[in-house]
Amino acid sequence: MELRKLTAGDYEACMALSEYAFQFTMTEDQLERRREEFSKHNVLGVYADGQVGAKLQIIPFQTYIHGRSFEMGGIAGVATWPEYRRKGWVAGLLKYALEEMNRNKQSISFLHPFAFSFYRKYGWETYVEYKKYKLSTSELPAKKQTPGTIKRGNPELAVLKQVYETYAARYNGSLNRDGAWWENSVYIKKGSKRAVYYDEADVPQGYVFYEVKDSKFTIGEMIHLNEEARQGLWTFIANHDSMINEVTLQAPASDMLAFQLDNPRIQQEVVPYFMARIVxxxxxxxxxxxxxxxxxxxxxxxxxxxxxxxxxxxxxxxxxxxxxxxxxxxxxxxxxxxxxxxxxxxxxxxxxxxxxxxxxxxxxxxxxxxxxxxxxxxxxxxxxxxxxxxxxxx
Structure with a gap:
């Protein structure tokens, strides 16, 4: 057994392990796109019997903490072939990852756990949760006239970043997204339809990423910087009432949506999400x-x-x-x-x-x-x- 950094030559072996462990299959185009991302990550692995037996990657991020940007190492893709499990290899990889992040001045680390109890053993702890909502069209916030306007379509990245960065800096543990993350993650995962709320001075104050399919309005991301933008975005969503039966979204744990509804008895769930660790x-x-x-x-x-x-x-x-x-x-x-x-x-x-x-x-x-x-x-x-x-x- 050999513990070491992996290189571009290990890419196919790592992707094969990821597809097996996380039960998905990538297209050729997706594999090529991931190849470029792989080269930017710090990938650590255990070699045994001439192959990659276990691996993880450290993705370089920045995160906001009290409005300040910190270097953060995002642990992802932790996987082991089943025949090599329970040999302590992941523990070795996590310790190696901590040493790497410490050398690289990544003073904090985040990960999404398959089991919180597992990663607590190695020093990570829950740091964030969110509210998950499901509303029928009859439960949506009442439509309200606002002085601003909604512009639907494909806004420039600069517009979205302006709103996002103002919003994200208000929280601890949000990502300070770079252009590549917007292109390769946000745009792909959050929904292909977008709308921005502009105030009377034509300044963007909120946006929503969404999909409308099978009579469902799925919100991938909704941000509003003030109450006017919140009302404007919800009115835009409610104007789809002839097309949809339900709306789903997530929001900060302190979100007051239910309190602001005529009937607060809606379906909502608090979901423990990511873990953090001071490196x-x-x-x-x-x-x-x-x-x-x-x-x-x-x-x-x-x-x-x-x-x-x-x-x-x-x-x-x-x-x-x-x-x-x-x-x-x-x-x-x-x-x-x-x-x-x-x-x-x-x-x-x-x-x-x-x-x-x-x-x-x-x-x-x-x-x-x-x-x-x-x-x-x-x-x-x-x-x-x-x-x-x-x-x-x-």
Whole structure:
């Protein structure tokens, strides 16, 4: 068994494994398009018996956290041939991937789990969920006249990016999409029909990607920057009422659609979605924009991380009044000090609170971090409030 980076020469073997493991078949055109993407990813594999026995890929992304763009490694395509499973190869690949991302300054990593419990063992934790809606035409929001206009068709990418980037930066964990991602993922997966809402000044304030088929209006992505745009887009959707029986979509977990309906008893489901993991405590926190403080804050973080030993240990975190942070690992001789601002937690819990998915007080209440009340309160005040959301899949 040999663990190593894979190259362009391994492409066909990797695609054969993916098709088998994830039960799909690609056309020749799709295979060629994926070949170009493969060359841009960091693909790691286990070789055994002269073939690729297991593999994963690290996709280079950027993600918004408190309005700032962070380098992120997206783990995808984790697969093993059935005859090689339960040999610990995926564990080895994940540890190798953490080392690679750490070297490449990707301080945070996301993945979509087949089982949350599996990836929690290696340090990833739930960071986002979304609401999934299904509405009949009789349940749709009431049509309202708005001062803006809807333009249906194929808007320029610059228009969509303008709306998306303003919206995505409001959340933690949304992708900072580049042009290639729009072309190769968003346009292909979100629906071929598009409409943009423009306000009276002809400024784009929202859009929807959708499909209408078999009397169903399927929303692949809907974004609105204000209430006017929300009403305008829903009126556009409701104007399809003679063609459709139902509408499906997803929205942030805090979305208030049901509350805004005359009858809030609609079909809705909260879906746990992606997981995140801090790859480097030092790199991540050094970039992290903490909340402004009345006075400087010092907290000791005792972090457990079995799969990324560079994170393991006691860290001194100092947050300045303007929210900038410095952090360094304490020497062995200093770690026994019973500092009253000391908090003990594992990398999963640290990730959940810094991503904004859970608050420090909540995590302390359920035993996911330990520390004095003053230390927990100091961390609570230092972390800004911002919801997590992710509109993409990889």
């Amino acid at each position: 480097s405590v030092e790199q991540f926190i050094s970039q992290y924009p903490f909340a402004s403080q009345d006075s400087p804050v010092q907290i000791w973080l005792e972090v457990e991380d079995a799969y990324a030993p560079w994170n393991e240990g006691v860290w001194e975190l100092n947050v300045a009044m303007n929210g900038t942070a410095s952090i360094w690992k304490k020497a062995e001789s200093e770690r026994e000090d019973q500092h009253d601002q000391r908090i003990r937690l594992n990398i999963q819990s640290l990730t959940a609170v810094l991503m904004g998915y859970r608050r420090p007080a909540e995590m302390a209440q359920i035993g996911r971090m330990e520390g004095s009340a003053t230390a927990i309160q100091a961390l609570e005040k230092a972390i800004p409030h911002r919801e997590t959301y992710l509109l993409d899949f990889f």
